[in-house]
Amino acid sequence: MVSAGPGTGTAAPDRSAYAAVLIFPVLVLAGGLVGFLAPGTVDGLSGWINPLLGVVMFGMGLTLRPVDVALVARRPLPVLLGVAAQYVVMPLVALLVVALLRLPPELAAGVILVGCAPGGTASNVVAYLARGDVALSVAMTSISTLLAPLLTPLLTLWLAGQYLPVDGGAMAWSITRIVLLPVVAGLAVRLLVPRLVERSLPVLPWLSVAAIALIVAVVVSGSADRIVEAGLLVLAAVALHNVLGLALGHLVGLVTRQPVAVRRSTAVEVGMQNSGLAAALATQYLNPLAALPAAVFSVWHNLSGALFALLCRRADARTARRLPAS
8 A cells, every 4th residue: 555645735745646656557567568578587586476465565554554444433334335346346347348358268367356356555545646535545445455365265266266266265365374464464563663664654655566566577477478469358358347447436436425535535446456466366376367467457557547536636626617716
């Protein structure tokens, strides 16, 4: 998870957050290019995918505070709506995308696994840029991540098992080891040495994106010979999956009459996935080609998130122009 910065009205945090959202996919794309053009350079890193993801999740835990999780008790409805939509909308949209594009089994299983993953680690930055409810975004991501050891393997086994064999029990244990335990450890470290952690927070996003870029490089290197054949199909599947997730997440907030800021955070949480986790799980439990949708998602959802934030800000500007001066 990436710290969004204080407040929503200052230019400096805005510039920093926009830079993070726009530079991150460039660095992740660079990792993908390395994996595609020079796969031999990352051959020795295939065993590092899970430890690298553990670093990302430990960093997420360091950014958490007890108040973030306590928000569930104070405002349960929007948090539960967002988490429920995350684990209902995205898996179902994945099935729809698989059917519409008639994806081959490996890619179908990969897209479904992405849909069954918890919220993305950069989603609170995008919620901040979109002038959404950042505290709510953090709470949604935290809860969906804590539920991942149970719901991600269960949904993947149920929905993707028809395309490729899925070991749900082993997947659940992996998610516990590489997601849940590092997040809890990070939260514990923040409670024990808060001042040290506060000083390290600006560095954490860059450590996380470096780890994700390496994961993507390894994933792409494993299916480099199939990317030319499947690349456009994967991009179409990922873009459709993500855009429908953003739109339907916003619709959930609209139908349940949530405030505008809550609708935006819900859209972001539903549309942005922890694609690093999906890539790691696909590589370990499915096959290298099944990890390709997650690798592409890692780049795409940051770009679409930045565009979503820009559209939200333009909508705010139009509303402000229509309001009479006080």
